[in-house]
Amino acid sequence: MLEKITNLDINLLTKHFYAGCKSERLIGVEYEKLPVYKENYQAVKYEDIARLLLMFKDAESLGIYSEGHIIGLKNSLGTVTLEPGSQFELSLNPLKSLSELKHEIELYNFKTHALAEKNGVCWLGYGIQPLSIYKNINIIPKKRYEFMTEYLPAFGSLPLVMMRETSGIQVALDYSSPEDAISKLALSLKLSPIVSTIFANSPIRAGKLTKYKSFRAFSWLHTDENRCGLISSKLFKNNQQFTFEDYAQVLLDVPMIFIERPYSMGGCIPVRNLTFRRFLKEGYCGISATLQDWELHCSLYFPDVRLNGYLEIRNHDNQRAELITAVPAFWKAVLYNNDAFVAVTDLLSQFDYLDFEYIRHKTPACGLDLIVKKHSLKDIAKELVSIAFQSLKLTNEESFIEPIKSLIDDGLVPADIIIKNWESIWDKSLSRLIEYSAL
Numbered sequence: 430m431l432e433k434i435t436n437l438d439i440n441l442l443t444k445h446f447y448a449g450c451k452s453e454r455l456i457g458v459e460y461e462k463l464p465v466y467k468e469n470y471q472a473v474k475y476e477d478i479a480r481l482l483l484m485f486k487d488a489e490s491l492g493i494y495s496e497g498h499i500i501g502l503k504n505s506l507g508t509v510t511l512e513p514g515s516q517f518e519l520s521l522n523p524l525k526s527l528s529e530l531k532h533e534i535e536l537y538n539f540k541t542h543a544l545a546e547k548n549g550v551c552w553l554g555y556g557i558q559p560l561s562i563y564k565n566i567n568i569i570p571k572k573r574y575e576f577m578t579e580y581l582p583a584f585g586s587l588p589l590v591m592m593r594e595t596s597g598i599q600v601a602l603d604y605s606s607p608e609d610a611i612s613k614l615a616l617s618l619k620l621s622p623i624v625s626t627i628f629a630n631s632p633i634r635a636g637k638l639t640k641y642k643s644f645r646a647f648s649w650l651h652t653d654e655n656r657c658g659l660i661s662s663k664l665f666k667n668n669q670q671f672t673f674e675d676y677a678q679v680l681l682d683v684p685m686i687f688i689e690r691p692y693s694m695g696g697c698i699p700v701r702n703l704t705f706r707r708f709l710k711e712g713y714c715g716i717s718a719t720l721q722d723w724e725l726h727c728s729l730y731f732p733d734v735r736l737n738g739y740l741e742i743r744n745h746d747n748q749r750a751e752l753i754t755a756v757p758a759f760w761k762a763v764l765y766n767n768d769a770f771v772a773v774t775d776l777l778s779q780f781d782y783l784d785f786e787y788i789r790h791k792t793p794a795c796g797l798d799l800i801v802k803k804h805s806l807k808d809i810a811k812e813l814v815s816i817a818f819q820s821l822k823l824t825n826e827e828s829f830i831e832p833i834k835s836l837i838d839d840g841l842v843p844a845d846i847i848i849k850n851w852e853s854i855w856d857k858s859l860s861r862l863i864e865y866s867a868l
Contacts, residue, residue: 597746
């Protein structure tokens, strides 16, 4: 039953955010990886990845289908689903510890590696398809992605790169109250462009070295500024109150992409130049807004950090095996430890909204080689990772962040190693990148 919204009921629109308040401090991860054919390093086609998905299905897994096409599996541990360009995404149910998280990811990688090996496929822990470009990658058969393909190119030059070529890691963390949620949202938004740079891992695209250390992050800059980025400058003002209601007000003024209805009512309907606020007030083609429309609209908002009944931190390149767990480890260390939270807040207090926008736009190309208000981003990154390391020592979990700490202490990000090797011992050989990034 579709639940109609007859007026601007802000309490109804924020109900999901308030319901997310909980006492647990769990960790969730969404982890994509790229499939390429071993014989030519091209992106694997949907038909072949669908066969792999069916082979991966076990007795306790339920298939997820779109118009008769398999697009995912669900079991007691979480889901494995296909992203627009057939990227394999593992979404684990939230877990208590980093060791549990690491164990489940390693087990998943082990099982999927064995399966892929028998079928001429290689998985990559890398942020972008190394050879195939979006023009040669068909989207999977899912209406949501068809509508996004039609809609987004009008608002940015690289959304199809983002959708079909890229691969990332997202982290989900809990909040205990509305105030806790907003304080974590504000700090993680400030950190996001810096942490994205710390894990930059996509410098080679279309078989060539690009001008970017994270071409994935660069593609997000040119996807749709209406629904991507840092949400609101209000969150960056130390004395400015921001609430769930303010977050909802931001989303109300974001243009919609499509409306979803049961097939008996006409199916999915694309929309243009219609904000949810206007849809709520006027309807569209005789259709009234529902709570389900609002939930869909929220899921089609792509800021660097998103409220979703939990905090969803989105903006990281996928990583080689030893660095995957370092991503959730950093965020757990900073957002679940009050002393670390305060230390990071103090470290970043000298910067304002425009500074973080500057970092966000510059770092995909320059990495940590950036000066902001006379401060070296390399030094800031070292201090951030050091704070996280000390925080994790309290729970004997510092080993999870040591691999990235050793790089950052040397002023490097993962892409720097690839760039150096590409231009020297790899002799610009794509096979060496594949071997280096294989999972």
